[in-house]
Amino acid sequence: MSTIVFDKVWKEYGDQIVLEKISLTIASRAFVALVGPSGCGKTTFLKLLLGEEAPTQGTITMDGVPLVAEPGPDRGVVFQRYSVFPHLTVLGNVLLGKEFRSPVAARLFGAARRNAVDEAMALIAEVGLAGSETKYPAQLSGGMQQRLALAQALIMKPKVLLLDEPFGALDPGIRADIHVLMKRLWHETELTVVMVTHDMREAFTLGTRVIAFERPRDRPEERERYGSLLSRDIYIWPPRIAGEPSLFAPDRDDPAIPLGLSQDDPAPQGDNP
Amino acid sequence: MRWINTKPSPAVATLLMLAPFVLLVIAYGVGSAARLADNPSDKLLPALQTMVDAVNRLAFIPDPRTGELILWSDTAASLVRLFSALGISTLIALVFGMLVGMLPYVRALLAPFIATISMVPPLALLPILFIVLGLGETAKITLIVIGVAPAMIRDLALRVIELPKEQITKAETLGGSSWQIALRVVLPQILPRLITSLRLQMGPAWLFLIAAEAISADSGLGYRIFLVRRYLSMDVIFPYVAWITLLAVITSFALDRLRIVVFPWSNLGVR
Ligand SMILES: Nc1ncnc2c1ncn2[C@@H]1O[C@H](COP(=O)(O)OP(=O)(O)OP(=O)(O)O)[C@@H](O)[C@H]1O
Numbered sequence: 001m002s003t004i005v006f007d008k009v010w011k012e013y014g015d016q017i018v019l020e021k022i023s024l025t026i027a028s029r030a031f032v033a034l035v036g037p038s039g040c041g042k043t044t045f046l047k048l049l050l051g052e053e054a055p056t057q058g059t060i061t062m063d064g065v066p067l068v069a070e071p072g073p074d075r076g077v078v079f080q081r082y083s084v085f086p087h088l089t090v091l092g093n094v095l096l097g098k099e100f101r102s103p104v105a106a107r108l109f110g111a112a113r114r115n116a117v118d119e120a121m122a123l124i125a126e127v128g129l130a131g132s133e134t135k136y137p138a139q140l141s142g143g144m145q146q147r148l149a150l151a152q153a154l155i156m157k158p159k160v161l162l163l164d165e166p167f168g169a170l171d172p173g174i175r176a177d178i179h180v181l182m183k184r185l186w187h188e189t190e191l192t193v194v195m196v197t198h199d200m201r202e203a204f205t206l207g208t209r210v211i212a213f214e215r216p217r218d219r220p221e222e223r224e225r226y227g228s229l230l231s232r233d234i235y236i237w238p239p240r241i242a243g244e245p246s247l248f249a250p251d252r253d254d255p256a257i258p259l260g261l262s263q264d265d266p267a268p269q270g271d272n273p
Numbered sequence: 274m275r276w277i278n279t280k281p282s283p284a285v286a287t288l289l290m291l292a293p294f295v296l297l298v299i300a301y302g303v304g305s306a307a308r309l310a311d312n313p314s315d316k317l318l319p320a321l322q323t324m325v326d327a328v329n330r331l332a333f334i335p336d337p338r339t340g341e342l343i344l345w346s347d348t349a350a351s352l353v354r355l356f357s358a359l360g361i362s363t364l365i366a367l368v369f370g371m372l373v374g375m376l377p378y379v380r381a382l383l384a385p386f387i388a389t390i391s392m393v394p395p396l397a398l399l400p401i402l403f404i405v406l407g408l409g410e411t412a413k414i415t416l417i418v419i420g421v422a423p424a425m426i427r428d429l430a431l432r433v434i435e436l437p438k439e440q441i442t443k444a445e446t447l448g449g450s451s452w453q454i455a456l457r458v459v460l461p462q463i464l465p466r467l468i469t470s471l472r473l474q475m476g477p478a479w480l481f482l483i484a485a486e487a488i489s490a491d492s493g494l495g496y497r498i499f500l501v502r503r504y505l506s507m508d509v510i511f512p513y514v515a516w517i518t519l520l521a522v523i524t525s526f527a528l529d530r531l532r533i534v535v536f537p538w539s540n541l542g543v544r
C-alpha cells in the first residue's frame with residue numbers, strides 16, 4: 001500500500017514561487033497523469049515526491065509517514081533524459097539495482113549473480129529488449145533507452161513509479177507499444193504511478209485520474225510572485241482499476257479492437273469473467 | 274561547396290599529415306647546408322649525417338667513463354621520474370577529484386584551496402623543494418606532482434559535477450549508498466576522462482621534469498641537453514629534443530588507445 005498525501009505544499013526557489021498550496025491525495029495503485037503548460041512545475045512536483053527537493057511549506061506523507069528527504073528504492077523514476085548509465089550494457093543497467101544489495105563491492109558473484117541475471121533477463125525480455133543485452137545505451141534508439149530505463153526502475157519493485165515525460169520523444173508506433181506495456185505492468189505489479197506528460201491523449205488513455213497544474217496569473221511581471229495551483233482534477237470514467245479488466249475498451253478512438261477483453265487488459269484468471 | 278564541408282580523402286589526408294614534417298626536415302637540410310658551405314666548422318645547424326653519428330655514439334657505444342649506453346640510461350632515468358610523478362598525481366587526482374566532486378562538505382573545504390594552489394607557479398617553488406627535500410629524486414618528482422596534480426584534480430572534480438543530476442538520483446532510487454554510487458556510477462565514468470586529463474598534462478609534466486633535471490641531476494634527458502649546451506653540441510641537442518617529442522607522442526597515443534580498449538563505451542558518442 002502506498003497512499004501519498006500532499007498537505008498544503010508550497011515550493012519556492014528563492015523569490016520564485018513555483019507551486020502554491022497543493023493538497024492532494026493519491027490513492028494506492030492509482031495511475032495519475034499530470035499535465036500542464038511548460039514551466040508550471042510538473043518536474044518540480046515529481047522532485048518533491050522523489051525527495052530530491054523538500055517543500056518550502058507543507059508536508060508530504062506516504063502511508064501517514066513523512067516522506068524521507070532523499071531518493072530511495074521505494075520510489076522508482078524514469079526521467080525524460082539521462083535515465084540510463086552510458087557506461088553499462090543493457091544487462092548491466094538492469095542488474096545495477098540488484099548489485100547494490102552487496103554493500104561493499106556493489107557486485108554479485110556466483111549463484112546470487114546467476115539468479116539476479118535470470119531476473120534481469122526476464123525483465124529485459126518483458127520490455128522487448130531481448131537480444132540487446134550486451135549493447136550500450138548509445139547503441140540503442142531513444143525508445144529502447146526509455147524501455148531500458150523502465151526495466152531498470154522496475155527491478156527494484158518500487159511502490160511508486162514516477163515518470164517524467166518518459167515517452168515524449170517516441171514515434172506513435174513505439175509509443176503505442178510502450179503504452180500497452182505500461183498498462184500491463186500497472187495491472188500486474190503493485191505500482192502507484194505518477195506520470196508527467198504533455199500529451200492529453202496519453203494522459204486519458206493511461207490514467208485513472210488526470211490532474212492539471214496551471215498558473216492563474218501568468219503575465220510576465222506576475223510570474224515570480226504567483227505559483228501554479230492544482231487547477232483540474234479529473235477521475236476517468238468508467239473507473240479503471242488496477243488488476244481488473246475494464247468494462248469498455250479503454251482506447252475508444254483507437255482502431256477497431258477485437259471482441260472480448262481488450263489487448264492491454266490482464267489475462268482472465270480463475271473464475272473471473 | 275562551403276569550405277567547412279570539403280573534406281580530404283584518406284590518401285590526401287595522409288599526405289597532408291606528412292607534409293609539415295617533411296617540409297621541416299627539408300628546410301633544416303637547406304639551412305644547414307647553406308651555413309656549412311659558408312663555414313664548415315659551424316656548430317649551430319649540424320648536417321643530418323653529423324646528428325646520425327652522434328645518435329650512434331650515444332645509443333650504441335658504451336660511454337668509456339661509465340660503461341653505459343648514454344641515450345638509454347638517460348631515457349630510463351627520465352622516464353622513471355616522469356612516470357612515478359604521473360602515477361602519484363593520478364592517484365591524488367582520482368581520490369581528491371571524486372571527493373571534491375561528490376561531497377559538498379569536502380568541496381566547501383578544499384575546492385578554493387586547490388584552486389589557489391594551482392595558481393602557484395611550480396617553478397618558483399623549485400628552490401624551496403631542493404632546499405627542503407634535497408637534490409635527489411624526491412624533489413624532482415614532487416615538482417612534477419605539484420605542477421600537474423591540482424589541474425587534474427580540478428578537471429576530474431568538474432567532470433564529476435557535470436554528470437547529469439538525473440543519473441545520481443536514479444542510482445539513489447536503485448538503492449545505492451554514497452560509496453556504491455562512487456564505485457559503480459561515478460568512478461567508471463570519470464576513468465576515461467582521467468586518462469585524457471593525464472594526456473593533456475604530459476606537456477607540463479615534461480616541462481617540469483626537464484627544468485628539474487637541468488638544475489640538478491647526474492643523468493636524464495634534460496640533464497644531458499643542458500650539459501652538452503656548454504659545448505654547443507647541437508648534434509646531440511636536436512636528436513634529444515626529437516626523441517623526447519617522440520616519447521611524448523607515443524605515450525599520448527598509447528593512453529588514448531588504452532582508453533578506447535578498456536572503456537569502449539566512452540567512444541560510442543564520437544563517430
Ligand atoms: N533549481 C531551480 N532553481 C530555480 N528555479 C527553478 C529550479 N527548478 C525549476 N525552477 C523553476 O520552476 C518552474 C517550474 O519548473 P519545472 O521544471 O518544474 O517545470 P515543468 O512543468 O516540468 O516544465 P516542462 O514541461 O517544460 O518540463 C520554472 O519556472 C523554473 O524556472
Ligand SMILES: [Mg+2]
Binds near residue numbers: 042043044164
Ligand atoms: Mg519538466
